[in-house]
Amino acid sequence: MTTITTGLNPPPAGIAPSTSRRMRSIRLALVGVGVLLLAWGAFVLFDSVRLTRIPGVALWIVAAIVLHDAILAPIVFAFGIALRRVGRRVTGTVIAIVQGAIVVGSIVSLIAVPTMVAKNFAPANATVLPLNYGLNLAIFWLVLALTTVGLSVWAFLRWQSPVTTFPDDSGR
Amino acid sequence: MYEAQRALASPVRNPRMATVIGRLLGAAFLICFGTGLYSHFLQEPLDWMRFATRPEFLYQVTQGTHIVAGIACFPLLLAKLYIVFPALFAFPPVRGLVHFLERASIALFVGASLVQITIGLLNTYQWYPWPFPFRQVHFALGWVLIGLLVIHIGVKLPVITRYWSKDSPGSDHLEDAVSNNRASNAEAVRLWGSTRPGGVTGRVLDYIDATPRSRTRVSRRGFLVTIGVATTAVVGLTAGQTFTPLNAVNLFGPRKKGVGQQGVPVNRTSEQAKVADAAMAAGWTLTVAVAGTERSFTRSELLALPQTEVQLPIACVEGWSQMAYWRGVRLSDLADLMSADPDTSFRLISLEERGSFSKTEMGREYVRDPLTLVALELNGETLDLEHGYPARMIAPGRPGVLQTKWLSRIEAI
Numbered sequence: 234m235t236t237i238t239t240g241l242n243p244p245p246a247g248i249a250p251s252t253s254r255r256m257r258s259i260r261l262a263l264v265g266v267g268v269l270l271l272a273w274g275a276f277v278l279f280d281s282v283r284l285t286r287i288p289g290v291a292l293w294i295v296a297a298i299v300l301h302d303a304i305l306a307p308i309v310f311a312f313g314i315a316l317r318r319v320g321r322r323v324t325g326t327v328i329a330i331v332q333g334a335i336v337v338g339s340i341v342s343l344i345a346v347p348t349m350v351a352k353n354f355a356p357a358n359a360t361v362l363p364l365n366y367g368l369n370l371a372i373f374w375l376v377l378a379l380t381t382v383g384l385s386v387w388a389f390l391r392w393q394s395p396v397t398t399f400p401d402d403s404g405r
Numbered sequence: 406m407y408e409a410q411r412a413l414a415s416p417v418r419n420p421r422m423a424t425v426i427g428r429l430l431g432a433a434f435l436i437c438f439g440t441g442l443y444s445h446f447l448q449e450p451l452d453w454m455r456f457a458t459r460p461e462f463l464y465q466v467t468q469g470t471h472i473v474a475g476i477a478c479f480p481l482l483l484a485k486l487y488i489v490f491p492a493l494f495a496f497p498p499v500r501g502l503v504h505f506l507e508r509a510s511i512a513l514f515v516g517a518s519l520v521q522i523t524i525g526l527l528n529t530y531q532w533y534p535w536p537f538p539f540r541q542v543h544f545a546l547g548w549v550l551i552g553l554l555v556i557h558i559g560v561k562l563p564v565i566t567r568y569w570s571k572d573s574p575g576s577d578h579l580e581d582a583v584s585n586n587r588a589s590n591a592e593a594v595r596l597w598g599s600t601r602p603g604g605v606t607g608r609v610l611d612y613i614d615a616t617p618r619s620r621t622r623v624s625r626r627g628f629l630v631t632i633g634v635a636t637t638a639v640v641g642l643t644a645g646q647t648f649t650p651l652n653a654v655n656l657f658g659p660r661k662k663g664v665g666q667q668g669v670p671v672n673r674t675s676e677q678a679k680v681a682d683a684a685m686a687a688g689w690t691l692t693v694a695v696a697g698t699e700r701s702f703t704r705s706e707l708l709a710l711p712q713t714e715v716q717l718p719i720a721c722v723e724g725w726s727q728m729a730y731w732r733g734v735r736l737s738d739l740a741d742l743m744s745a746d747p748d749t750s751f752r753l754i755s756l757e758e759r760g761s762f763s764k765t766e767m768g769r770e771y772v773r774d775p776l777t778l779v780a781l782e783l784n785g786e787t788l789d790l791e792h793g794y795p796a797r798m799i800a801p802g803r804p805g806v807l808q809t810k811w812l813s814r815i816e817a818i
Contacts, residue, residue: 263559274548
C-alpha cells in the first residue's frame, strides 16, 4: 500500500546514526514517562469519581471530538472557501484581514456567549456574572467591524493601487 | 481520504506552524498544570507540606494565571487543531499497532483537552451542565493531559526538532509541504488512473479546486496575527477580574472588581450555607480550644482585644480576586492568649454544617503569620453577613474557600 506523504508527516531527514540513537532513547523515555502520568491520571479518575459517573466523562470527551472534527472544522473550511471565492478579485491581504476578524470575533463570542446563557439560569448570587454580556459582545463586534473596515480600506489602497507595487508580497 | 487531505491543504497547515503554535499551547498546559497542582495542594496538603505566605498576593497571581492560561488555550488549541486537521484523514488510517496507539492517544488528547478547558471555563461562573463532579474530573484530567502531552512530545520529537526554529533544517523546505501534496497528486493519478471520484463528491471537489488559493506569506502571517489578536482579546477582556490594570476592559469576566457587598464579590452566600440564623444570633461566640483548654469569646470581647488592620486580597479558586482592608484580632495573638505551642496547626470550623469547606485546617506558617486575622471588619465597616459575620478568617496567600466565613470554633490539632 502506498503511503502518501503530507506536510504534517514529513519523511525523516538524513540524521547521523549517533544523533538518531540519542533521539530514540529520549523519545522512548518521554513516552514512558507520559504513559506513567497517563496511568496515574486514570487511577485518580477511577479512585475519586464514582464508577457510574465515568461514562459521562467518556461521553463528553467523545462528543468534544465529534463536535470539533465533524461540525466545527468543516464549517470553518466551508467559510474559508466561500470567502476566497467571494473575494477572488480582492487582494489576499484584505481577505486575510476579513478572515482574521471573523475568527477573532468567533473566538471571543465562544468565550462570551456561555456567560449570557449561564446568566439566564439564575447565577449563584448577584456578584456572579454581574455584567451585561450581550451588550458588551455587541460593542466588541462593532469595534471589531469598524477596525476591520478601516484596515481593509488601508490595505486595499496600499496593495491594490496600480501605481505602487510591493515586491515583498508579490510571490509565494 | 487522500482527496480530503489535498482539499484541506493550506500554507498554514505545515509542521513549522504546528511546532510554533504547539509550543505555546504546551506552555499554557504546563502553566495550568503547575498552578492547578499548587491550588490543589493548598486545599488538600500532604502532611509534610508547608507553603509560602509571601508575597501575600501569591495565590491571586497563581490562580489568576491558571484561569488566564486556560482561557488562552481556547484560541491556541483551536489553532493547533486547525493546523493538523488534514492528519485526521491520514491514509491508510491505521498502519499497525503502534500507529493505532499513536492515533488513539491523539484522539484522547484532543477530546480531553477540549473538555478540560470547557468545564474549567464554565466552572468560573459555577455552571455545571455535565453529569460528573467538576473538581475530581478536572484534577484527574490534568494528570491525563500532562501524560498525553509528554507522550505527544516524545512521538513528535523528530518533527519538533526539525522545525523548532526558522533556521532549523525543515523550515527551509516549507513550501514543499503544500507542493508535495500537489506532486503526490500526480503520483496518485499515475497509480490509480484518476484521483477524482465521480458524482457529487467529484463535483464538490472540483468546486473546491476552482477556488483561488491564498498566498503563502499573507496567509501564514495573517494566521499568526489572527491567533495573536484572538488570544490577546480573550485574555485581555476577561483577566480584569484578577489583574487590576485590566479592570477597565473587563467586558466578559464572570466577576467584576468592586461589585459585591462592601465592594467585595461573594462566592458562597449565607443562604446557600444556611447560616443566617446562627450567625445573627445574639448568643454567638467564637470558641478557641487548645490542649484541653477552651475559651469562648463574644464579638465584643474579640473587639476589646488589640485590633490589627491588614490589606489582603481575597482570591478565589475561580480566578477572581479583590483587594480589601480587613480589621480584627491577629490569630497569633489568640494563640498566645491560649498559650498554644508555636508549632501548632489549627482546625477552623464554620457555623455552616454541610459543605466541603465547613471544616478546614490551617498550617502553622499561616497561624503564626502577623497578617492572619480573625476579621471583624471589612473596608471600614462591620463585616457583612455575606462576608462571614460575625467573624471570618483572612490569611495571606490562601484560596478563598479556606478563608473560613461564619467562624464558630478554632481548635489546635
